[in-house]
Amino acid sequence: PTPSESSSTISAPSESSFSEKMEHSYMRDTPVRSDVSNGLMPARNILVHHPPQCPSCHTYPPQQEELSEMQQAHVPPYDEIAAKEAMNECARIAKYVKNNNSDEQDWVTRVNKFNWTPTQETVFERVCTILDQDQLARLANDKRQHEPIHRRISSDKSASRFRKLLASVAWESRITQWIHALLMEHLSPSYMASYLEILQTLKTKLPTLVDKMLFGRPLNNSQELLAPVMKKRWEPNILPKGRQLTHNAIMVVLPTMPTSGTVSDRMQKWYQSLATITQVVQISLPNTNNRIGNQNLDQVSETIVSLTRVKINELRTDNPSRGIILVGFNAGSALALQVALSESVACVVCMGFAYNTARGPRGTPDDRMLDIKAPILFVIGQNSARTSQEEMEGLRERMQSESSLVVVGSADDALRVPKSKRRIEGVTQSMVDYMVVEEVFEFVNRTLSNPPGPRMPTSLMHQQGY
Amino acid sequence: IDVPDEHQMDSNLTGFRWKRVLNPTGPQPRPRHGHRAINIKELMVVFGGGNEGIVDELHVYNTVTNQWYVPVLKGDVPNGCAAYGFVVEGTRMFVFGGMIEYGKYSNELYELQATKWEWRKMYPESPDSGMSPCPRLGHSFTMVGEKIFLFGGLANESDDPKNNIPKYLNDLYILDTRGVHSHNGKWIVPKTYGDSPPPRESHTGISFATKSNGNLNLLIYGGMSGCRLGDLWLLETDSMTWSKPRTSGEAPLPRSLHSSTMIGNKMYVFGGWVPLVINDSKSTTEREWKCTNTLAVLDLETMTWDNVTLDTVEENVPRARAGHCAVGIQSRLYVWSGRDGYRKAWNNQVCCKDLWYLEVSKPLYAVKVALVRASTHAL
Numbered sequence: 001p002t003p004s005e006s007s008s009t010i011s012a013p014s015e016s017s018f019s020e021k022m023e024h025s026y027m028r029d030t031p032v033r034s035d036v037s038n039g040l041m042p043a044r045n046i047l048v049h050h051p052p053q054c055p056s057c058h059t060y061p062p063q064q065e066e067l068s069e070m071q072q073a074h075v076p077p078y079d080e081i082a083a084k085e086a087m088n089e090c091a092r093i094a095k096y097v098k099n100n101n102s103d104e105q106d107w108v109t110r111v112n113k114f115n116w117t118p119t120q121e122t123v124f125e126r127v128c129t130i131l132d133q134d135q136l137a138r139l140a141n142d143k144r145q146h147e148p149i150h151r152r153i154s155s156d157k158s159a160s161r162f163r164k165l166l167a168s169v170a171w172e173s174r175i176t177q178w179i180h181a182l183l184m185e186h187l188s189p190s191y192m193a194s195y196l197e198i199l200q201t202l203k204t205k206l207p208t209l210v211d212k213m214l215f216g217r218p219l220n221n222s223q224e225l226l227a228p229v230m231k232k233r234w235e236p237n238i239l240p241k242g243r244q245l246t247h248n249a250i251m252v253v254l255p256t257m258p259t260s261g262t263v264s265d266r267m268q269k270w271y272q273s274l275a276t277i278t279q280v281v282q283i284s285l286p287n288t289n290n291r292i293g294n295q296n297l298d299q300v301s302e303t304i305v306s307l308t309r310v311k312i313n314e315l316r317t318d319n320p321s322r323g324i325i326l327v328g329f330n331a332g333s334a335l336a337l338q339v340a341l342s343e344s345v346a347c348v349v350c351m352g353f354a355y356n357t358a359r360g361p362r363g364t365p366d367d368r369m370l371d372i373k374a375p376i377l378f379v380i381g382q383n384s385a386r387t388s389q390e391e392m393e394g395l396r397e398r399m400q401s402e403s404s405l406v407v408v409g410s411a412d413d414a415l416r417v418p419k420s421k422r423r424i425e426g427v428t429q430s431m432v433d434y435m436v437v438e439e440v441f442e443f444v445n446r447t448l449s450n451p452p453g454p455r456m457p458t459s460l461m462h463q464q465g466y
Numbered sequence: 467i468d469v470p471d472e473h474q475m476d477s478n479l480t481g482f483r484w485k486r487v488l489n490p491t492g493p494q495p496r497p498r499h500g501h502r503a504i505n506i507k508e509l510m511v512v513f514g515g516g517n518e519g520i521v522d523e524l525h526v527y528n529t530v531t532n533q534w535y536v537p538v539l540k541g542d543v544p545n546g547c548a549a550y551g552f553v554v555e556g557t558r559m560f561v562f563g564g565m566i567e568y569g570k571y572s573n574e575l576y577e578l579q580a581t582k583w584e585w586r587k588m589y590p591e592s593p594d595s596g597m598s599p600c601p602r603l604g605h606s607f608t609m610v611g612e613k614i615f616l617f618g619g620l621a622n623e624s625d626d627p628k629n630n631i632p633k634y635l636n637d638l639y640i641l642d643t644r645g646v647h648s649h650n651g652k653w654i655v656p657k658t659y660g661d662s663p664p665p666r667e668s669h670t671g672i673s674f675a676t677k678s679n680g681n682l683n684l685l686i687y688g689g690m691s692g693c694r695l696g697d698l699w700l701l702e703t704d705s706m707t708w709s710k711p712r713t714s715g716e717a718p719l720p721r722s723l724h725s726s727t728m729i730g731n732k733m734y735v736f737g738g739w740v741p742l743v744i745n746d747s748k749s750t751t752e753r754e755w756k757c758t759n760t761l762a763v764l765d766l767e768t769m770t771w772d773n774v775t776l777d778t779v780e781e782n783v784p785r786a787r788a789g790h791c792a793v794g795i796q797s798r799l800y801v802w803s804g805r806d807g808y809r810k811a812w813n814n815q816v817c818c819k820d821l822w823y824l825e826v827s828k829p830l831y832a833v834k835v836a837l838v839r840a841s842t843h844a845l
Contacts, residue, residue: 023668023690023723023739023788024603024620026500026516026548027568077493077523077536145491239536241522242543 039455040396040403043389046073046435047409047417047425048382073406073435075427076238083148083236090200090228094192098222101188111186119169123179126165131187134158134194146426148236153423158194159201171209177216184222196228204233205265238434243276243441247448249323249346250315251280254332254339256352256414258285258292258304266414267329269430270351273437274327277444281315283308301335308339323448325349327440330413340372347375347447349440352413354386355395363395373454376403377443379436381411402452406439408432482761482774484783487821492534495525497817499723499789499805500548504559506580510793510800511559514547517805517817520566522546524578527802527821529795541585544576549668549789551607553614557581560588560614560643563602569630571601571622575641575651590641590651598653599639604690604723606671610703611682614641618689620667634665634691638701660708663699666691670726672733674766676702685711685766687735688721694741694755696720698764715771718762725792727799729826733764734799736824737787757786757807761824784822799824 101107108128113121137154141147169175183195203210214226251274255267263271263282274280285292285304292300312324323346328336333350334357340348355362362369376399380387389407396403410421417425417432501515510527514520522545526535550564550572557580566572575588592598605619616639623631640654669689675682684701688694696719700711724738742754763772790804802821 024500024549024565026498026520026565027518074496075493079538080492080535082538239538242545244545 040393041405042071043393043405043407044071044073044439045407045409046432046439047075047421047427048072048407049409073439075425076241076431076434076438078148078236078238078431080148080236083234086234086236087148087151089231089234090196091190091193093225093228094187094189094196096225097187097189097192101186103188103190105188107186107188107191111182119175120178123165123169123175124182127162127179127183130158130161130165130198131191131194133161134198135190138194149426149428150423152235152428153419155197155201157419159198159205162198163202163206166209166213171212173212173216176209176213180213180216184225192225196225199226199229200231201233203229235428235430238431243438245278245441245445245448247323247445248319248321249278249325249444249448251278251325251327252283252308252312252315253280254283254304254308254326254328254335256330256332258287258300269433270329273433274440276437277441278325281311283311301331301338304335305338308335309343312339312343312345325444327351328353330354337369337372337376340374340376341368345374346451347377347444348372349377349379349443351379351436352384352415353378353380353392354384354413355388355391356386361391363398370399370457372399372401374401375443375447375452376401377406377440378403379406379408379415379439381413381415382407382409383411384413386413398457400454400457402455404443406436408436482824482826484822484824486784487532487823490527490532490534490821493525493536494534494819495523495803496521497803497819498548499787499803499817500565501789501791501803502550502552503791503793503800503802504552504554505793505795506554506557508795510795510802511554511580512791512802513552513561514550514564515789515791515803516546516548516565520546520548527800529798529800529823537583539583539585542576542587543585544574544587547572549603551605551616553607553609554580555609555612555643558643560607560641562607562616562641563599563605563619565603569622569626571603571620573599573601577643588650590653591647593639593653593655596655599637600635602635602667604667604669605635606669606686608671608673608684610673610684612644614643615639615671615673615684615701615703616641617671617684617686618663618666618669634667636662636665638662656706658701658706658708662708663697664691664695666695666722668722669695670724670735672726672728674728674731674733677731677767685733687726687733687764688724688738690722690739694720694722694739711769713764713769713771716773717771718760718773719758721758723788725790725801727792727794728766729794729797729799731766732826733766734792734794734824734826735762735764736760736792736799736801737784737790737804739788757788757805759784759786784820785818787818790818795823797825797827799826 101110134154138151141150141154144150166176187195199210214229253271253274255263271280271282283304285307315322315324325347326336326340326345327349328334328351330352333353336348336350378392380389380392382389389405392405396405408415408417411417411432415436417429422428495512496517498515498517498521501512501521503510503512508528508530510529511524512527513524524537524539526537527533528535544561545566547561547564547566551562553560559578559580561576561578563572563574575590577586577588578584579586590598599616600621602619602621606617608615618635618637621633621635623633638656638658640656641651642654643651663686666689669686671684671686673682673684682703684703686699688696696717698711698713700709701707702709718735719740721738721740725736727734737758739755740758742756761774763774764770765772784801785806787804787806790801792799792801800821800823804818806816806818
């Protein structure tokens with residue numbers, strides 16, 4: 001045999017580009033304008049589901065069914081093994097309970113109720129109910145699919161019940177320290193596990209009050225059991241995903257209210273997850289000499305708008321080629337739009353935008369928001385009290401800016417999803433927030449790589465057409 | 467215990483029966499096409515592909531516990547890729563090339579160590595003469611003995627991803643990842659004899675040993691070069707000689723984006739795009755194609771094709787598809803997802819969500835009890 005040239009190639013005929021487009025189409029197609037009646041991107045859904053089909057009264061055409069499926073965001077996977085480990089930590093520690101109560105016996109019968117005040121009796125009774133319910137929830141969720149998520153939901157529920165109970169006695173330290181000492185002494189291991197998890201959850205939310213309750217003098221002798229309580233509230237960890245923004249951009253975030261110093265836990269989490277997209281700058285309004293209290297709302301918002309503009313100009317002088325992404329939360333989203341009217345920004349992200357405001361609905365013919373040209377992403381809760389998807393679609397049609405809409409199923413104004421919904425979907429709030437940030441990333445990335453120009457607002461006649 | 471009905475009895479006679487895997491637990495991977503899968507013990511590892519965007523997720527399916535699992539990945543985790551090459555050697559997996567963005571192909575090589583779920587980017591040495599393989603998709607990447615054979619694929623000659631100048635390839639490379647090259651690997655351009663197969667992409671490559679002398683072979687089947695191909699090419703890797711094996715039996719329709727899987731000493735070809743009508747005039751382009759769910763079996767000892775007719779009840783066989791993944795685990799051929807023809811919703815194609823297996827024979831050997839208990843931890 002003779003050696004042959006093994007690297008000869010043929011240049012493909014034009015048909016192959018067809019095959020490449022058709023058969024290797026792994027990306028989302030760019031939407032064809034004529035396909036959509038109003039030229040807008042269809043809304044993206046996070047955990048929004050049709051009500052089930054009811055053949056006698058209504059059915060959905062399969063096309064629409066599939067279409068809504070396409071616009072559905074994906075639930076992020078989490079580290080199941082680590083979540084199970086975290087979930088069982090309290091139970092593991094509770095096994096070392098040194099009292100004589102085994103799980104076989106009813107621990108309540110061993111409590112000596114001599115000389116109790118009526119308040120003590122009520123508190124004790126209600127604690128028993130809360131712990132019983134928590135135990136039942138644990139058994140109901142045992143070995144279920146996504147057990148850690150269901151456990152997280154039920155523990156949150158128990159913790160909020162417990163919080164309500166202690167609030168009813170005004171967190172009076174005599175009572176809270178007494179009930180804590182009593183429980184630490186008498187609880188059997190499985191009930192102790194429930195109690196420790198409740199404490200862990202509450203401690204993350206109300207560190208000072210819980211510390212007062214736990215560390216009253218004299219210290220009781222099961223301090224080592226409190227080790228998990230000192231940790232942060234456990235939660236299934238979402239597997240991290242690299243988000244790489246290939247563009248030079250910075251996010252300017254306007255929170256829902258003027259803040260200085262400590263930021264709410266949830267806001268902190270938003271900042272952290274937005275920071276996975278690109279660098280984040282927070283706009284804060286220092287409340288020196290109770291400056292905010294002395295001004296009316298208009299003055300405060302004007303101050304924030306001008307502060308933001310100053311900040312943007314600073315950022316621009318630092319690095320003129322950097323794209324500015326304005327992000328507003330709730331009331332902050334209205335301010336972000338205000339800023340976008342006078343500053344040229346790459347895009348605006350409105351989280352929990354309010355359509356119905358104290359001064360009437362947005363998007364009336366004199367509302368200058370219609371003149372904004374920068375692309376806008378609206379993220380709204382499906383059950384928001386101030387905004388509905390229909391209203392938003394109508395508003396988007398009237399706007400000059402190219403806008404996108406993300407609807408978070410069953411969520412409220414602040415994009416919080418209620419327990420029942422989280423239970424049905426098997427998700428945590430963090431997972432929902434993660435999905436929101438994923439959508440923000442998609443939007444920002446798409447807008448920066450292919451900035452859309454302003455559009456012609458669809459004529460008002462079509463408004464009802466949605 | 468189910469009493470088998472007549473259908474099942476029939477298909478039992480041939481030894482083939484598809485079974486849909488119902489209700490797997492754990493985080494379900496999204497439907498897609500252009501992904502690849504490999505097999506380690508009882509696990510199927512699925513990576514990449516795309517549908518509404520290239521997927522960068524890695525999922526593991528445990529065939530014993532019927533559970534999907536998402537391992538925590540470490541190291542240089544690659545971005546997603548589709549229509550790439552994926553092979554496994556022991557617990558080392560190698561990923562090469564594929565589409566990483568629309569019109570942008572890769573020639574990067576990554577290693578994934580399954581014991582730690584740790585990715586590592588490799589910087590393979592160039593061949594002693596010539597260049598390293600160019601970025602491509604739809605190539606075959608086949609473990610032949612201890613070496614990996616890369617053949618063909620589709621390259622883009624243009625620098626502008628929006629303006630593709632596609633070019634079908636028929637170059638052959640060997641990747642050595644053993645001994646001194648185990649860290650970064652080394653490309654080798656082998657000298658071959660005989661006529662090499664013409665350029666193509668989305669073909670398949672499998673390796674098998676000749677029974678009489680134990681020599682290892684690479685078998686290339688089908689693919690696309692403007693039209694669908696149905697030819698077989700055999701590379702005898704001891705003498706590095708290409709030949710066209712003589713086959714008997716009725717050859718299946720030419721196809722691309724199918725899967726070819728070795729189980730026992732047979733190659734199981736499933737799905738892919740096939741021409742709607744066979745073109746007798748031998749024109750190089752066909753206009754109409756469709757996806758298929760047909761199964762063809764090539765006995766590698768006798769080189770005999772067998773087109774298997776399976777259950778005629780629609781629910782009992784996987785839907786027609788292309789760009790799916792397939793692995794052989796024990797005596798079963800597992801198939802997951804893939805694209806369902808040109809069917810579209812909105813602007814996007816629809817991908818299948820289902821997982822199937824085909825029991826090709828009596829189990830090759832009894833499944834060891836230890837395997838049942840083995841999990842991803844035990845790797």
